[in-house]
Amino acid sequence: MPDGLLIVGDAHCRFDPVFGQGISVAAMEATALMGMLDESKHTKPGFNQRFHTKASRIIATPWKMSSTAVFRHPKVIGNRKWTVPLLQRYSKRVYERSSDNRDTYTRLIKVMNLLQPSTHLLHPKVAKDILLKSHVQIT
Numbered sequence: 545m546p547d548g549l550l551i552v553g554d555a556h557c558r559f560d561p562v563f564g565q566g567i568s569v570a571a572m573e574a575t576a577l578m579g580m581l582d583e584s585k586h587t588k589p590g591f592n593q594r595f596h597t598k599a600s601r602i603i604a605t606p607w608k609m610s611s612t613a614v615f616r617h618p619k620v621i622g623n624r625k626w627t628v629p630l631l632q633r634y635s636k637r638v639y640e641r642s643s644d645n646r647d648t649y650t651r652l653i654k655v656m657n658l659l660q661p662s663t664h665l666l667h668p669k670v671a672k673d674i675l676l677k678s679h680v681q682i683t
Contacts, residue, residue, distance in 0.1 A: 545592050552577065557603045560614060565606040568658050572602045605661045637674045638665055645673060
C-alpha cells in the first residue's frame, strides 16, 4: 500500500447489505482514523499499517457474523473453514436461548450492534447455559 493512501469503508471490506453492517463499520473506521490523527497531529512512517491493523480488528466481528450466517446456504461459494459448522450451531443456540434468557439476549444485542466482539457470546455463563439447555422447548 503506498504511503499516504488509506482504504476505508466498502473499498476495504464490502459487507452484504442484508446484514446492515457496512455503514457501521465505515463509521467505526472513520472514528478510529480521527483518533489516530488527533493523537499524532501528523502522519508518521507506518501510519497506514497501524490504521489498517486497527481497521482489521474493527472488521473481524461483523465479518465473522455475516460469513457464518451466509454459509448456512449450501449454494454459497467460499472457503468454509472447519469451524463454520461449529459456529453455526453455537449461534443458533445463542438465538434460541436469547428468547428466554435476558443475559444471553443482552450479550447478543451488544454483539449484533457491534458494541462488543463476538467473543462476548463465549462468556462461561452463556456457554454453560447453552450447553445445559441445547434446544428450546415449545409447549
